[in-house]
Amino acid sequence: MNITQEKINDLNAVVKIKIAPEDYTEKVDKSIKEQAKKSNLPGFRKGMVPAAHIKKMFGKSILVEEINSLLSETLNKHLTDNKVEILGQPLPVIDDTKDFKWDNTDEFEFNYELGLAPVINVDVTSKDKFVKYSVKADEETLAARIKNIRRSYGKMTNPEVSADDDVLYAELAQLSPDGSVFEGGINHTGSIRLDQVADKKILKSLIGLKKDDVVELDLQKTFDKNEVIIAKLLDIAEEDAKELQSKFQVTIKNVNRLEESDLNQEFFDKLFGAGEVTDEAGFTTRITEEVESMFQQDADRKLQNDIYTKLIESVKIELPDAFLRKWLKATNEKLTDEELAEGYDDFAKNLKWTLIENKLIKDNNIEIKYEDVFQTAKQRLDAQFRMYSPAPMPEDQLAEYTATFLKEKDNANRIFDEVKAIKVFEYIQSVATLDQKDIAYNKFIELK
Template identity: 30%
Template sequence: MATVTRENVGLLTDRLTVQITKDDYYPAFDKALKNYAKKANVPGFRPGMVPLGHVKKMFGNSVFTEEVLRSVEKEINGYLDKERPEIFAQPLPTDDNAATVGKLDMNQPADYSFSFEIGLKPAYTVANPADATIKRRKVKVTDEMVEEEVSRLQNRYGNMQEPETVNNDQCVLNVTFTEVDADGNAVEGGAAKDNSLLVSYFAEAVRPQLNGLKVGDSITVTLDEAFEAKEKEWIVGDLGLNEVADAGSKKFKITITKIGFVEKRDLNEEFFNQLFPGKAIATEAEFKQAVKEDIEAYWTNQARSQVHDEIYHYLIDNTNIELPVDFLKRWLQSGGEKPKTAEEVEAEFPSFTNSLKWTLISDKLTVDNQLQVNPEELREFAKRQMMGYMGVTTLDESTAWLDSYVDRMMSDRKYIDQMYNQLMTDKLFTWAESQVTKFNDEEVSAEEFAKHQHHHAH
């Protein structure tokens, strides 16, 4: 009868040794061999009529090995199901097992011993968010930011015109760049690329040359003449000339293929209601106030993400968790689909252990604080997400299709898992933020805020 014994062999690392006797695997081997004989397709024999001795000679040892290993796997899984040790990953076969497999012989069935190592989860106490001091930045929304956003919205929702000639610095030109020589002839193998540019991207000295041009007209200039340094840098990159030191002195024929002009939307009630339906905005001042509130909501959300990032670092840095390092490195090296070198494992290990620590911390906080996501929350989240994608702001008879669409999304296991993780992460950080009692509040500009902005995949 098979037995499984367990002994400690290192920090949070135990060895499970499976002892199996002939009685544990031989009946299964005998049965598997007979089944094989019934199904085997061997030249010279009718299906199902291959002599057992012939099958045993041809396939016996591989079937024998398979049944011995199947028996070992069954014992290991049975032990883990019964004893339920808190372990990382799957049991890792020891190097001794390969030698045992090499000795398996169906003609000399014997008792066999196989061993595996398991990495044990440690006992630990999660740092208390109430002890943290968290930096909380608030972006000051200026009148200039509001004016910029209003202008952007006027352009975004503006009416695209196609004037016959270039007549404004805000005209959008579709152009073709063709590299030419001193005589204006196309350079064989030279750079050539289509692009889309505002007239205002060109250097001020060149803009008068563009005024009045029609589709099909062109100008011939060097990149140094045509663009200021900032614009020239990305034009050079777009043309694939990054490696060419004298790219700016190259001459190009720039041919206009289309002229567009976005006519800015007027600031009127129709526009206000399109952007903020149901708010009954009647004046420009009310519209700008609504835009300001939108900008503030955006930065409040960004600030919340930053607070959550600081909480993440606090919990990771202040929760002491001992890990079975040697076991985990061996598991990383050989436990995946593709074996890794020791050097690859060392390089990956710091981020791997951080991720592992966070999994342990978040799992414990979720259980201890009974944080849950129910099916209705998942459904509501899916609906809001779809409304965002489709640009839908209110639900009425015309959006009845949304329910059937959400039904389809809710049957996608991968999508459900992704949504669940997203909602649970948000719940966890909302809870942790509610525990923090010490915030260092600081008002900053959008530029200063951006310097501190970095996110972790919690």
Template identity: 35%
Template sequence: MNIKRTDIDALNATLTLEITKEDYQEKVDKILADYRKTANIPGFRKGHIPASLIRKKYRTPVLVEEINKMIQEKLNSYITEEDLNLLGNPLPKAQEEIDWGKDDFIFEFEIGLAPDFEVDVKGKKAITQYEIKTDDKTINDQIDRIRENYGKLIAKKEVAEGDEVTGVFRNDEEEINVDATFSTSKIKGKSNLKKFVGAKVGDTLELKTKGLFNEDHDLASSLKIEHDKAKDLNVSVQFEITEVNEREKAELNQEFYDKLFGPGAVNSEEELKEKLREDAGKQFAQQTDQKLLTDVTESLIENTKFDLPADFLKKWIANNGENELTEEEAAAEYERSEKGLRYQLIESNIVKNNEDLQLKFEDLQDYSRTMIKAQMAQYGHTDATDEEVDQVVARIMSNQEEVKRMSEQLQNEKMLKFFKENAKLKKKELTYEEFIKEAYDA
């Protein structure tokens, strides 16, 4: 069997396979001989069916199956031997109906090649690396929220400023009929607040959704609608008050500290603040790290220029899903996935050129072991033996889905560390509220 590559351009080529009778005859003859021994055909004893009849009945399906196997094996071996970096899989070129009565065959396949390019991780423009300050206001606000959550509800008949109100929002045209509970401290503007203060259980208030709450997400949460819809919603709603409660904050005492962190872990307000500051620092670091990874990714995609075999990829997308797509559907899917594909190629390029970023089986084992120990410690199992941990690790490593998920997590951590050490960054310290507003345009 011969295979020949013809380059169309730097990103597209065709592979031509020539298959002769000598390539498949021996294998096909052996299979047909085995069929003759085992086939059941009415009017003939098993093992005594004429070879010509077996050949007439079974040669074509056997030949088709064997040639398809040969094609796949040859393509795979050729791609490996030539070290071809393909995008997608080879696509068979359309041809007239094959005459399987012939002795020799020619098959052609289109292939899309990954581009050659260089990645400048350093870049020209510095990327902001945010650091969130755990200032006193942030910690005190968090303590107030926790005290409210652990506090007592005192039922009331009339709404006062700062009370928690429960009721039903209604608007027939928008098909709104939902229960909601919120604090009047979230109501925006004096005129709106005035409608609530003094209202009683059983009263129905006439309200406008536009500008009702300080934050759009509170309106989305109360009406149980998407954030984007809440942002632009401007309709009248009725709100029937069904319950009013004053929330009395929990006292800062040892019982409160023990409820939060377990007996004796925190013993004073100062220790509480220090513990919350430590926990907040970890949570903030996760958010700022994710933001940095996203921003570096976007920057690399924008500034690393290379072409893709777009026409081939659209054709490949159209023909390789569960259902065949139209040209328009394939083009739309390509547009949606192009940025992701570009970053996959960029990341592969970076990993290929930096050995420390390449995942090894031992790395995954160690990473899994660390995760298991941390999870066990969370549930108080701090004295697990190496044998116990290794048994759990073995179960995880035998699960393909878990290995895939863990590989992605570890690769992200390695990439984040690499970017912190190699990308051009500028640090910026701000409060959590400032971070949310600046980083996410909130």
């Protein structure tokens, strides 16, 4: 067997593999004998089928399978032994001029295209400067968070007249263009959340309503064409909600209001545990710490995005674009030329960042341990659970959820990639110059 690599340029190469009968005959004969021992064919006792009969019936398919296996092993060994760094996967070169007999006498030659990983230099120093924001809770944002938490632990009441943030339980009847109720149209009883109403003029018209009041609503305008909200309200498919143009007659059946919980010890204990918080000041402090912790995640993401953007723009990386486009088409049969054209730039940008990450990890001996992956997964799950309940989940239960979560390969790979990115960003921040800056949340969101 003979394997050679021909370099076309710095980013492309072709590997040629030549296979003679002596390279595959022994393997093919062995496979035929093994199949003969396992075969159960009419006219023969199980395991007593002559090898010659198996060769006659299945010899060609066995030969094809062995050649493919030999090619894969040979190509992978060549790439590993010669430390050839490639992008994507080797692509077989189709040669219609070759016509193999597949009769165990052929001398085969197969060619593979390679997209070579470029040699890059990533040099991060103290001359690279970034702003690291410390985001503080402004009064409006903090008040809104406190209100939501108090309502989560509050009680439901039924006031006579609707006000801000109430929920209108109402019958909605689809109207014809002439304003009459559409016979056979949508008629459903659902809950209209006033905090979801996007149009301020419509919201004003829904305040001050009482039971049995009737109003006419354009739902698309009311909810700013949000098909998810409209579909849930009318109990229809989101696709139908998106196309819906009719107005609706809304008859109020009830006004529901979630009253805010009192700031008492019972409330504090439910939220933080017995005796952890004893007064309103302590409550406000804890909530401030919670929201600023969430804000800091946003600030960290902005810093990471700033670093990502600067390095993508400053590190010179050329890719084997023609090969990569061909590889993407070969490995995604349903990918259209239009989709490839639209998505290739983002794909190339992400690939460049992966090359930058790998280079920094290699050059700076950055380690990624399982414990890092486990702790990151646990933090992400904890944050998800806290969206539904501010009270923390017991550590042992959270650890059990995390272990189960990481058993799923896709979850484990996703968290591994996240930890990999975190480690790289931590390294960059340790050598770059960070300008620390305090900023209120309502000002920070204007930067995004």
